[in-house]
Amino acid sequence: MQEKQNNWQRIEAVIKWANMSTNYFARYIGLARGENLYQIKRGNNGISLDVADRIVTRFPQIDKLWLLTGEGQMFADEDLRGAQIPFYNIDVEQGIGLMEHLESQSSLIIPQLGDCDLAMTYTGRAMGEMVPSGTIVILKKVDREAIIPGEEYVIVSRKIVTLRIVRVAEGEQTLRLVAGDRENYDDILLNANDIVSLYKVRGKLIINN
Structure with missing residues (x-):
């Protein structure tokens, strides 16, 4: 089958x-x-x-x-052909912090997105229709200084791991993490110094069930 x-x-x-x-x-x-x-x-x-x-x-x-x-x-x-992007068939919010213990199941080849580090599945609900549950997200690891306000990132911090839209709050060292479904999910305020690693969402493969 x-x-x-x-x-x-x-x-x-x-x-x-x-x-x-x-x-x-x-x-x-x-x-x-x-x-x-x-x-x-x-x-x-x-x-x-x-x-x-x-x-x-x-x-x-x-x-x-x-x-x-x-x-x-x-x-x-x-x-x-483009570069091969390792695909890990695990929820990104659960697996991104365990990279050293994981092995990729396969590779994705997306010519337009060759400069990426990995792909994982997003199974959360907070991003709503912007990133529906089951979407494969293609990620590039970036420095904190490279954050573009309004873009989507997977944030690994000391307290939380989440996929959100990142915006700058009142202080430059405070980030506001915004859900796609703002009706049901509140913003999260995060001190930029608490970020352990950061991945920009470079592409999304939305799976039609």
Whole structure:
């Protein structure tokens, strides 16, 4: 069953990269209707050689071996592959402070986000629709002095570990950590000197359940 899921995950990765809907993608590669792809999504069919050929004909950047088997990398062109970002399948607010004890389960390759250190899953609720529960967040470790007010960060402090929007409070040494869902979650005031480490959210992969 896992292999069938992986088949669709690879198709879906190409569709998202192409920035198309499933039905438009199907028509674009020459399929009469999207049902062929939905059968792959349901796990009823694998990726046939015909479907793979249609995809790489339209998108020669995609590696056909990877598309068919999952081996190798998504992009045939090395310039498009980008760096591998270690993915840890653990909640970021629980796992980010335990990095020295964790091993990544896999790697993400996102050409536009090559300069990142790791990816983890956010399963909290405080960020609301800005970062829905289940989102994979792609992170870059930064210095405290590099904080850009209004951006999202994972903050590891002596007292709390949280993902929030960071804003500067009245004093320069005081930060205001703001939730996306401000209706149900209060702001948190944090002394900047209490920060142990800081990770900027460089990208988000929102998983549609």
